[in-house]
Amino acid sequence: MKLTINEVARCLRLPVTTVDRWIRQGRIPIQKSSNGYIVNESALEKWAAMYRLPFSLPKKINTQLQEKRLENLLPAMDRGGVIYGIKGDDVETVLRGAVEKMQLPLASSKEKLYQCLLEREHLTSTGIGKGVAIPHPHDPLPDTFEKPVITTCFLEKPVDFNAVDDRLVFVMFILLSPSIKIHLHLLSRLSFCVRDNTFVEFLKTYPDSSAYFSKITEFENILDRADNS
Amino acid sequence: MRVLKLWRYPTNWAIFRLDDRLLLILMAIIVGNCSGVASVILNRSLLAMSGWLHHFRSHWWVFVLPAIGAALSCLFLEKIVKEGAGHGVPEVIYSVSRYGGLLRFRSSFSRLISSCLTIGTGGSAGPEAPVVISGAAIGSNIAKYFSLNDRQRVTLVGCGAAGAISSIFNAPIAGMVFAIEVIVGEWKSVNIVPIAIASVAGTEISRILQGNQIPFGHHLFKIDLLNVFACLGLAVLAAAASILLTRMLRSMHTISHKVSGPLWLRAAIGGCAVGIIGLFLPVVLGEGYHAVEALIGGRYSQGLVFVALASFAKIAATALTLGWGGSGGIFAPCLVIGSLVGVTYHHFLSVIWSSALWANEGYYALLGMAGLISGMLQAPLTGIFLIIEITGGYEVILPLILVSAVTTTLCHYIEPASYYLKDLVEHGHLLRPGTDARVLSDLNVPELIERDCIIVKQNMLLRDFIHIVQKSHRNYFPVADDKTGNFLGIIHLDDIRPYLFNPVMYDAVFLGQIMNTRVEVVHPNDDLLEVLRKMDVKGLFSMPVVMNNRFVGLISKATILDQYRKELMVQTSH
Numbered sequence: 001m002k003l004t005i006n007e008v009a010r011c012l013r014l015p016v017t018t019v020d021r022w023i024r025q026g027r028i029p030i031q032k033s034s035n036g037y038i039v040n041e042s043a044l045e046k047w048a049a050m051y052r053l054p055f056s057l058p059k060k061i062n063t064q065l066q067e068k069r070l071e072n073l074l075p076a077m078d079r080g081g082v083i084y085g086i087k088g089d090d091v092e093t094v095l096r097g098a099v100e101k102m103q104l105p106l107a108s109s110k111e112k113l114y115q116c117l118l119e120r121e122h123l124t125s126t127g128i129g130k131g132v133a134i135p136h137p138h139d140p141l142p143d144t145f146e147k148p149v150i151t152t153c154f155l156e157k158p159v160d161f162n163a164v165d166d167r168l169v170f171v172m173f174i175l176l177s178p179s180i181k182i183h184l185h186l187l188s189r190l191s192f193c194v195r196d197n198t199f200v201e202f203l204k205t206y207p208d209s210s211a212y213f214s215k216i217t218e219f220e221n222i223l224d225r226a227d228n229s
Numbered sequence: 230m231r232v233l234k235l236w237r238y239p240t241n242w243a244i245f246r247l248d249d250r251l252l253l254i255l256m257a258i259i260v261g262n263c264s265g266v267a268s269v270i271l272n273r274s275l276l277a278m279s280g281w282l283h284h285f286r287s288h289w290w291v292f293v294l295p296a297i298g299a300a301l302s303c304l305f306l307e308k309i310v311k312e313g314a315g316h317g318v319p320e321v322i323y324s325v326s327r328y329g330g331l332l333r334f335r336s337s338f339s340r341l342i343s344s345c346l347t348i349g350t351g352g353s354a355g356p357e358a359p360v361v362i363s364g365a366a367i368g369s370n371i372a373k374y375f376s377l378n379d380r381q382r383v384t385l386v387g388c389g390a391a392g393a394i395s396s397i398f399n400a401p402i403a404g405m406v407f408a409i410e411v412i413v414g415e416w417k418s419v420n421i422v423p424i425a426i427a428s429v430a431g432t433e434i435s436r437i438l439q440g441n442q443i444p445f446g447h448h449l450f451k452i453d454l455l456n457v458f459a460c461l462g463l464a465v466l467a468a469a470a471s472i473l474l475t476r477m478l479r480s481m482h483t484i485s486h487k488v489s490g491p492l493w494l495r496a497a498i499g500g501c502a503v504g505i506i507g508l509f510l511p512v513v514l515g516e517g518y519h520a521v522e523a524l525i526g527g528r529y530s531q532g533l534v535f536v537a538l539a540s541f542a543k544i545a546a547t548a549l550t551l552g553w554g555g556s557g558g559i560f561a562p563c564l565v566i567g568s569l570v571g572v573t574y575h576h577f578l579s580v581i582w583s584s585a586l587w588a589n590e591g592y593y594a595l596l597g598m599a600g601l602i603s604g605m606l607q608a609p610l611t612g613i614f615l616i617i618e619i620t621g622g623y624e625v626i627l628p629l630i631l632v633s634a635v636t637t638t639l640c641h642y643i644e645p646a647s648y649y650l651k652d653l654v655e656h657g658h659l660l661r662p663g664t665d666a667r668v669l670s671d672l673n674v675p676e677l678i679e680r681d682c683i684i685v686k687q688n689m690l691l692r693d694f695i696h697i698v699q700k701s702h703r704n705y706f707p708v709a710d711d712k713t714g715n716f717l718g719i720i721h722l723d724d725i726r727p728y729l730f731n732p733v734m735y736d737a738v739f740l741g742q743i744m745n746t747r748v749e750v751v752h753p754n755d756d757l758l759e760v761l762r763k764m765d766v767k768g769l770f771s772m773p774v775v776m777n778n779r780f781v782g783l784i785s786k787a788t789i790l791d792q793y794r795k796e797l798m799v800q801t802s803h
Contacts (some may be wrong), residue, residue, distance in 0.1 A: 026377075
């Protein structure tokens with residue numbers, strides 16, 4: 001593969017003008033001939049290592065870019081599924097009931113997950129108001145989950161979650177993610193939906209999963225439009 | 230046709246695919262030979278000139294000869310080749326610092342002719358600096374022909390200088406050390422190897438053409454401890470003489486600039502004055518190698534007062550020649566003054582303590598030369614190696630090193646920059662590789678601009694602005710005029726934090742009301758040193774770059790540090 005001078009600049013994370021000047025001053029092993037530049041990639045890499053300059057080929061940069069696009073709500077929710085009619089009168093039983101019904105990759109991790117959620121609940125309530133709670137572990141669980149999972153749990157009867165507005169919680173979104181970054185990304189999108197009162201009213205009708213997912217798709221579209229504008 | 234094309238684009242030759250170092254060594258041989266030949270030519274023409282003018286020495290009007298020579302050389306430089314007077318070494322150093330060693334082709338012969346005119350007619354100057362600039366220009370132009378890059382060109386400029394000095398003194402080590410210590414200023418093997426090869430080539434070509442002879446003959450000296458200690462006094466005296474010479478040269482320069490009239494007339498006045506001094510003290514005339522030889526050999530039999538007077542006269546004559554517009558270097562005058570000072574010191578010692586067993590005057594003449602060279606150039610190694618090589622006297626090395634070291638230190642104390650570098654330092658043009666000044670001069674503002682700023686409009690509401698803030702990565706937002714797009718001011722998040730969390734303000738405040746309009750701006754062509762000074766004075770971390778009233782980008786200390794470090798790493802470690 002032959003690198004152009006622009007690609008060399010990108011590899012070194014330098015402006016093209018700097019690379020051009022370095023070639024003129026003879027600081028970088030690139031020769032200028034009558035028909036363009038002669039770039040020897042391996043020599044360049046060796047040179048960058050000798051001067052301890054950052055050097056990464058464009059391929060690697062591309063994969064990094066792909067990683068940057070984070071997953072949205074819908075795939076995570078699809079993975080987690082929707083559970084109806086969770087029984088219980090207090091936070092502990094509700095959470096345990098939800099965890100029991102969730103489909104986890106490893107059955108043995110259920111107890112651990114429950115402990116994690118409970119621990120986080122003791123710190124401060126995850127009830128964010130309007131009858132919605134978003135229980136989640138304090139630290140991400142990269143070992144258990146490779147991809148984020150959101151399980152929507154409708155409760156049989158509203159439960160006191162010690163929420164900020166003291167309203168009783170009727171729906172929980174259990175948010176499990178492999179990293180803090182994804183967690184914050186999903187939390188931000190989820191809270192955007194919950195902020196909308198019509199969405200909360202819609203949830204109170206205990207919609208079936210297909211109607212629920214199409215509603216989420218609507219909100220996602222609004223969010224994407226706002227991001228891209 | 231193909232052959233023609235090959236010659237037009239020498240960079241396409243297969244030889245350039247070779248290793249960089251090998252290529253430079255090959256080039257160094259060519260450059261060393263060329264500059265060696267140049268110095269032999271100057272040497273020969275000086276000899277021819279003095280032989281030709283010898284018949285006029287008996288006439289009473291002989292004192293106008295230096296005037297005619299200086300005026301002619303001045304006219305030649307000014308009218309024909311259009312180059313400045315002076316010895317040229319600072320020019321070479323300047324071009325090495327600033328332009329990667331680019332020199333004009335005509336520099337490779339102009340100083341040879343002009344200095345030949347000045348010195349051949351009796352002006353008190355040396356032929357070394359002219360051959361240095363010729364050699365350097367030859368190196369630079371060979372590099373240009375082969376379109377080598379700046380670093381390689383600087384090395385070849387050093388090669389040219391080394392070849393010239395090696396050839397004219399038949400002193401390869403001195404040439405090499407001079408080129409590295411004074412011209413290139415960078416002790417790295419990538420420079421040292423080609424320069425050493427060029428010195429060898431230059432010396433060899435001069436030996437082939439003129440025979441292998443030590444310029445000033447070899448003398449044996451008996452040196453005991455007393456004489457080693459006595460040299461310290463000489464070092465002080467040599468330092469004083471170099472300071473005097475430096476000051477005289479500069480003051481003559483200022484005085485001559487006050488004289489109205491064409492340049493050649495000034496040079497003629499200076500030359501005339503030298504001629505008059507020469508009537509009484511012929512030792513001051515010309516480059517003075519014969520005088521040096523006589524002084525080292527102990528054949529200069531005048532008394533203390535006379536020799537002291539001659540030292541002063543030589544200093545004055547040199548200042549008159551070079552300060553008033555003659556062309557030539559200070560190398561040879563330094564050798565003459567040094568040997569005169571040395572002999573003066575010897576006579577002085579003999580007068581005050583006649584019973585002690587002093588080494589003969591040649592020994593002190595030698596040390597004096599080393600002292601003057603080290604003091605004037607503030608290049609101790611050049612002084613030491615040059616004197617050893619041109620006199621073949623290795624046994625004086627210990628006192629020689631002492632004198633060189635002490636003189637350099639003393640001169641550096643009084644005159645922080647050497648004679649060659651003084652003007653450059655004063656104008657901030659001395660940029661040795663790997664120094665702060667060099668890095669800052671290499672980096673320029675366009676390379677440091679960060680362009681990922683979001684430009685906002687003057688009549689935007691705070692509410693809309695907050696949406697932009699959510700998506701941005703930066704704390705600075707340039708504000709532009711709605712219609713013209715002109716840069717008006719900048720918003721820094723720190724400044725507007727109180728309003729950001731007050732929803733009442735969201736629809737009540739326009740960005741034009743909260744922006745900071747009194748910001749220092751940078752132009753892409755600004756000097757980075759100046760930009761940094763502004764940042765330091767005002768305690769800024771970022772400044773907007775504005776060109777033609779348009780916002781171009783942001784320049785910040787963080788990016789400067791990042792780039793500065795990379796630049797420094799690339800420039801220094803090897």
